[in-house]
Amino acid sequence: xxxxxxxxxxxILTLPFLVKKVENNMELFLLVMGLLATICSGVINNSxxxxxxxxxxxxxxxxxxxxxxxxxxxxxxxxxxxLDIVLRFIPLKVFIFLMVIALGLMSSMITAIxxxxxxxxxxxxxxxxxSDKIRTVVVACFAIGLGAVxxxxxxxxxxxxxxxxxQDFWYLAEExxxxxxPGIVAMGLLGGIMIRRxxxxxxxxxxxxxxxxxxxILLRSAKVFVFILALEFLxxxxxxxxxxxxxxxxxxxxxxINMLSAVLDNATLAxxxxxxxxxxxxxxxxxxxxxxxxxxxxxxxxxxxxxANKLKISSQEWAWHGMPLGLVMIAIYYLVLFVI
Numbered sequence: 001x002x003x004x005x006x007x008x009x010x011x012i013l014t015l016p017f018l019v020k021k022v023e024n025n026m027e028l029f030l031l032v033m034g035l036l037a038t039i040c041s042g043v044i045n046n047s048x049x050x051x052x053x054x055x056x057x058x059x060x061x062x063x064x065x066x067x068x069x070x071x072x073x074x075x076x077x078x079x080x081x082x083l084d085i086v087l088r089f090i091p092l093k094v095f096i097f098l099m100v101i102a103l104g105l106m107s108s109m110i111t112a113i114x115x116x117x118x119x120x121x122x123x124x125x126x127x128x129x130x131s132d133k134i135r136t137v138v139v140a141c142f143a144i145g146l147g148a149v150x151x152x153x154x155x156x157x158x159x160x161x162x163x164x165x166x167q168d169f170w171y172l173a174e175e176x177x178x179x180x181x182p183g184i185v186a187m188g189l190l191g192g193i194m195i196r197r198x199x200x201x202x203x204x205x206x207x208x209x210x211x212x213x214x215x216x217i218l219l220r221s222a223k224v225f226v227f228i229l230a231l232e233f234l235x236x237x238x239x240x241x242x243x244x245x246x247x248x249x250x251x252x253x254x255x256x257i258n259m260l261s262a263v264l265d266n267a268t269l270a271x272x273x274x275x276x277x278x279x280x281x282x283x284x285x286x287x288x289x290x291x292x293x294x295x296x297x298x299x300x301x302x303x304x305x306x307x308a309n310k311l312k313i314s315s316q317e318w319a320w321h322g323m324p325l326g327l328v329m330i331a332i333y334y335l336v337l338f339v340i
């Protein structure tokens with residue numbers, strides 16, 4: 001079982017970067033890998049499949065992507081005009097800085113899904129080079145992923161943690177706020193700094209974005225559905241290994257190991273690792289490892305999936321920016337959590 005799951009994990013980490021067809025069909029590839037993982041670990045059965053299909057988050061997220069896509073299509077002209085007016089008074093760098101921080105903080109109340117949908121619509125209508133858009137989206141998704149954990153409604157991970165620890169609504173904000181908020185502000189600063197000087201122009205090889213058709217919006221929503229379904233199967237397939245080998249490890253060891261969250265559902269990992277017997281330092285270390293790693297690759301977090309699908313960001317493009325940033329953040333927070 002273990003060898004098979006390791007092979008599956010290696011395939012997930014390598015094939016999207018090596019095989020173009022895999023990258024272009026990432027959702028189906030991950031779904032196949034997820035099914036293979038459940039078969040390999042021996043957990044696949046009717047109750048598992050039915051349980052996954054009954055998960056209301058599958059349909060809630062898909063519906064949010066679908067209806068917001070339709071709404072933003074209707075309002076696209078107005079959104080563009082509003083942004084043009086705003087950018088007459090606020091420099092683009094300052095706007096990006098404020099946007100990243102605002103979405104990061106608000107994601108805990110409006111959910112990470114809605115924050116990501118707002119992000120991609122704003123970015124789609126900003127006069128920026130595609131390379132700048134990708135960098136900004138990656139940084140903003142890190143901020144959204146961090147901020148969403150501050151309340152139980154922000155994302156599934158925070159819901160599970162608060163429920164598992166039997167704590168109140170503001171528990172994570174009180175315990176994690178001093179770690180999370182500086183990270184969000186840092187992402188805002190980084191987002192503003194990375195925008196190139198001068199008036200941004202569209203790259204020569206990238207034309208102005210055409211308005212999406214309703215069929216394209218529907219297809220994107222279906223892809224998001226399959227993507228999340230795949231993550232559910234992956235989480236279920238790897239859970240026996242997590243339960244057997246990981247949950248008993250020290251938090252200093254779990255912290256870097258939780259980089260698995262870059263390709264696995266972080267809510268599944270949190271559910272397996274978090275215990276009411278842990279102290280706040282242990283809980284903080286586990287959660288920070290999961291949250292930071294979730295921004296490294298597209299499958300790591302729902303905002304990444306939504307943004308990459310909407311803006312057609314490839315796995316290589318995301319990893320090129322997400323991996324170095326994530327590793328630097330992992331190192332910095334390791335010092336904060338365990339050394340300083």
